[in-house]
Amino acid sequence: MKSTADNPEKNQWKRSPCPIACTLDLLGDKWTLIVVRDLLMGRSTYSDFQNGPENIPTNILAERLKRLEHAEVLTREQYQQRPPRYSYHLTPKGKDLAPILKAMARWSNDYLPYTVKV
Amino acid sequence: MKSTADNPEKNQWKRSPCPIACTLDLLGDKWTLIVVRDLLMGRSTYSDFQNGPENIPTNILAERLKRLEHAEVLTREQYQQRPPRYSYHLTPKGKDLAPILKAMARWSNDYLPYTVKV
DNA sequence: TCAGTAACTTTAAAAATGAAAGTTTGTTAA
């Protein structure tokens, strides 16, 4: 029988209690941190994200926004009634992802050629 | 006609020249940084990685090791002739991924419940 | 010679991704 501490159903983690693994359970894919990057840059609407240089597929974008909202990394708010318009904003939890992105940008600038310097 | 600067074939990047996007092109999935974490912890053999708490599928592990070797994040060396045995080690480029993992661990400890503190 | 181990490779099913078209709600120009 599985102990509670080892059971991902009862806890938050899917693979192991390792903090790296837990972060990757939520953010470990090609698109999620692109959306966070855009939010950190001040972009806030669905079409802002959709029109980014990476051309995120719209169904992926919608799914990621829902996932991040559920994880309380961002909030969705209607800023206009008619026509209905929504904006997305980072929570403190979401803003605190900045050091991860900073470290990635730094590493990329140091080691990957043809990368835009930041 | 596509300009050279915008052509991912000629450059290293697949989606955009953004350093975040470039990093995610290489590392943006659920398993790659788990392998890097293990390497940073001093694990070095295929079975070391395979026996980690996350139970990485063996074909995924083999593919990731090849990809990281190709990207010069790690090296593979035969440390014994017979039976043939191999070990993997981070290059300076690989070791410099540590700040990214540190930032992830920090964020996880700050915001994700049931995570092991580091 | 037989079981066991490291380091993979192969296979087939399941899940995720990606490209494209479609939907809903409203605005604005003709």
Place this chain on the structure above:
DNA sequence: TTAACAAACTTTCATTTTTAAAGTTACTGA
């Protein structure tokens, strides 16, 4: 008053990736 346009999605379906499981190769030690 109708047609075109836009934001913010949803749906569909083909392709790609992931996963679990079994298989392979090279060798050791009993």
